[in-house]
Amino acid sequence: MLALAEAGGPVHAEWVATSQDIPRRFCDNILLQLRRAGLINSQRGPDGGYWLARSPGEISLADVIRVTEGVEQAAKPFPKAAAPLEEIWARLHDHEHTLLREITLADIMTSGGPPP
Amino acid sequence: MLALAEAGGPVHAEWVATSQDIPRRFCDNILLQLRRAGLINSQRGPDGGYWLARSPGEISLADVIRVTEGVEQAAKPFPKAAAPLEEIWARLHDHEHTLLREITLADIMTSGGPPP
């Protein structure tokens, strides 16, 4: 989602939507969530737009993903009798999270210049 | 699910259901899936029941999980523009799968004796 918000400077939701090939209205909602999470900043009115709150190298994939997941799904209680699985599950998610925290937006930025 | 099927010998679906605290009918369906996947064997009629097709040490968690996931979800095409993410996602699932393949049922068996 953010993948193209690192276009350098401020861009309109309209541009993000078309560049990502998703509906305009839908894009609005996502950008709104990201702003509430503090990952991006915004400015209203003409000449408004969105831009990253921190530099691409300081935003990890974990940061972005956490926005979607409602507080890590509140760690739902295991279905009993599966106690030994709980530890394994924890290990998996631990490693996953560690990896996602190491990778920043800068790592996956390739190209795609922004418009005026 | 199988976690208690390693009760040693053949057991009834009824016993599995109560021991796992899930509805009887629901348990039936799961056991049926597992049998179709070749993970367990079964025998009808009185004195029938279910038992593991291989020894607990030869059944990995990956085997069990694969039964649920419909052919790895058919590798749905990525939403475009997210190409760089594809590699990362692959790495994650690779590691996850590797870990799950190393862990067998024998590793997480603890206790819980079967009935006559």
Next chain:
DNA sequence: TAGATTCCTACTTGTACAGTAGGAATCATA
């Protein structure tokens, strides 16, 4: 003031998963 843009809230829809249900097939035993 006017137009452009973000912002908020709520609604609709599609889909996958958990669970339900009815009965047929099969087998041991008597």
Next chain:
DNA sequence: TATGATTCCTACTGTACAAGTAGGAATCTA
């Protein structure tokens, strides 16, 4: 061979969550 216990098959329901839609208010530049 009849009986009852058990697995087996197919289909349905219900529910939670993500994807997407929608209307209009708030805010800013010019």
